[in-house]
Amino acid sequence: EVQLVESGGGLVQPGGSLRLSCAAFGFTFSNYNMNWVRQAPGKGLEWVSYISISSSTIKFADSVKGRFTISRDNAKNSLYLQMNSLRAEDTAVYYCAREGKQQPWDWGQGTLVTVSS
Amino acid sequence: QAVVTQEPSLTVSPGGTVTLTCGSSTGGVTSGHYPYWFQQKAGQAPRTLIYDTSKKHSWTPARFSGSLLGGKAALTLSGAQPEDEAEYYCLLSYSGPRVFGGGTKLTVL
Numbered sequence: 001e002v003q004l005v006e007s008g009g010g011l012v013q014p015g016g017s018l019r020l021s022c023a024a025f026g027f028t029f030s031n032y033n034m035n036w037v038r039q040a041p042g043k044g045l046e047w048v049s050y051i052s053i054s055s056s057t058i059k060f061a062d063s064v065k066g067r068f069t070i071s072r073d074n075a076k077n078s079l080y081l082q083m084n085s086l087r088a089e090d091t092a093v094y095y096c097a098r099e100g101k102q103q104p105w106d107w108g109q110g111t112l113v114t115v116s117s
Numbered sequence: 118q119a120v121v122t123q124e125p126s127l128t129v130s131p132g133g134t135v136t137l138t139c140g141s142s143t144g145g146v147t148s149g150h151y152p153y154w155f156q157q158k159a160g161q162a163p164r165t166l167i168y169d170t171s172k173k174h175s176w177t178p179a180r181f182s183g184s185l186l187g188g189k190a191a192l193t194l195s196g197a198q199p200e201d202e203a204e205y206y207c208l209l210s211y212s213g214p215r216v217f218g219g220g221t222k223l224t225v226l
Contacts, residue, residue, distance in 0.1 A: 035215065037163075044204075044206065044218075044220040045155070045206050045208075045220070046217060047214070047216060047217055050213065050215060059214050059215075061118065061214065062118055102151070102168070102169045104153075104165035104174045105155070105168070107163055107164060107165075108162065109162050
């Protein structure tokens with residue numbers, strides 16, 4: 001069974017940093033592209049970042065470009081999101097999602113990030 | 118980045134048919150955007166309903182179908198059930214960046 005488990009969320013002050021992790025189980029992690037998606041309280045889904053299988057292609061939404069970094073460790077079956085210079089508007093549930101070529105996305109349950117003083 | 122548009126809300130009667138659409142600010146939606154449709158119920162993570170325009174996940178009920186219609190991606194629900202009341206999001210790919218629509222809140226009433 002495919003499982004994606006996010007961790008690392010919490011309360012952080014504006015301007016602070018946080019690193020999210022996503023642990024993958026039940027499939028060959030190195031065969032899938034991965035995404036981070038967030039959802040602010042009461043709002044819609046917002047795509048945040050994409051990383052290809054070999055990390056050769058990385059994309060970011062304009063809203064986080066220059067502040068967030070995405071990475072993966074295929075040996076550890078893990079995806080990461082390093083978030084710097086956090087703002088109140090970054091407050092959201094952050095989901096990791098697996099993306100296979102012409103396959104359905106599979107999602108984790110999310111981890112909540114709250115940016116507040 | 119592109120803007121993806123969806124109807125903010127729609128209402129369908131039980132047993133009725135409704136079509137949700139997904140448009141792109143850059144022009145017509147094509148199969149090259151690999152349209153996805155996700156369903157999200159309150160307090161739950163999203164899950165894939167439709168991918169690659171019209172393909173169904175193993176769990177997707179037969180009453181849901183995806184297509185391209187009039188330059189947009191479309192999700193049609195035929196024979197709505199109370200459990201279909203949810204938020205529906207489309208996702209389009211733009212040669213790298215992915216963009217979600219704002220979501221359609223579907224009410225079955």
